Amino acid sequence: MNKFETLADIGTTEQIGRIKRLNVGIVVKVEDASFLHIGGSPTPLTDKKAPIFMIGDQPAIPASSFKGAFRNKVEAYLIEHQDEIKTIFRVEDAKCLMPCIPASKPTAAEKSFLTNKAVYREKNCEVKVDENTIKFPNSGICPVCYLFGANGIMGFLRIPNFLPITKGLSKLEQTQIGIDRKTGTARHGAIVRGDQVLPGTKFVGKLEILLNDGNFEFGVPRKIGENNKQVLDTWLNNTEIEDLNEIQIKIIDNLILRPLKELDRLGGQKSKGAGKVKITVGAPP
Numbered sequence: 001m002n003k004f005e006t007l008a009d010i011g012t013t014e015q016i017g018r019i020k021r022l023n024v025g026i027v028v029k030v031e032d033a034s035f036l037h038i039g040g041s042p043t044p045l046t047d048k049k050a051p052i053f054m055i056g057d058q059p060a061i062p063a064s065s066f067k068g069a070f071r072n073k074v075e076a077y078l079i080e081h082q083d084e085i086k087t088i089f090r091v092e093d094a095k096c097l098m099p100c101i102p103a104s105k106p107t108a109a110e111k112s113f114l115t116n117k118a119v120y121r122e123k124n125c126e127v128k129v130d131e132n133t134i135k136f137p138n139s140g141i142c143p144v145c146y147l148f149g150a151n152g153i154m155g156f157l158r159i160p161n162f163l164p165i166t167k168g169l170s171k172l173e174q175t176q177i178g179i180d181r182k183t184g185t186a187r188h189g190a191i192v193r194g195d196q197v198l199p200g201t202k203f204v205g206k207l208e209i210l211l212n213d214g215n216f217e218f219g220v221p222r223k224i225g226e227n228n229k230q231v232l233d234t235w236l237n238n239t240e241i242e243d244l245n246e247i248q249i250k251i252i253d254n255l256i257l258r259p260l261k262e263l264d265r266l267g268g269q270k271s272k273g274a275g276k277v278k279i280t281v282g283a284p285p
């Protein structure tokens, strides 16, 4: 069951040549009693990327930081709701729905998943073209890479940077003093500067869902190779006979908007209460 009847209930469509896209407005609000770290490059010691960077004198949420957190949510949602999604898209082999692990630095938690074959695929999705053959996994490209892209193939989702819409002060310059846990006093030389985005700050951005990327239509399994015999998106095999608009709405609702609403953290340093956000889908207030 979908909440939406038409794509117009979700966003606004835009056509540029052969490319057609659906723009969905998003507001990210920094939760009360939380904050977002502002940073440039990750520090060599922690390798943690700050969820915010500065454009001129304005803090912004970089697309890469939002995309990374969102991708993790879609993976988790797909794993948690596999049976339900299997029914919705009438998928026969559940393996087609299993997400792969993104190639970039798996965390310790992801590494432990790697050994659990029932949860994640063993290999990352990749499309390789050698001479006359096109190679990709037997189970096809996973639904997460269908949206976010994989090595050798683009996804259908584009996310630009998020910019602040809150008027007035949104940034706080803070000096943090590292406390030695043994002595309870300030550690020698442990003064760390860290600017933060204040609670209540709102950022506005959007999801661009490519309904047609110039080559392929969103919701139709992509076919490539000689005589278009090779199907990349096997998880969409059985929905081809259904109304395309309905399939598109099903994908957007179940694999994009529902996980998006569960996204409540950006960036690291969870123990300090940082990074709590609330996502609202729709036009900004």
Ligand SMILES: [Zn+2]
Binding pocket: 099, 100, 101, 124, 125, 141, 142, 143, 144, 145, 146, 150
């Ligand atoms: Zn994948």
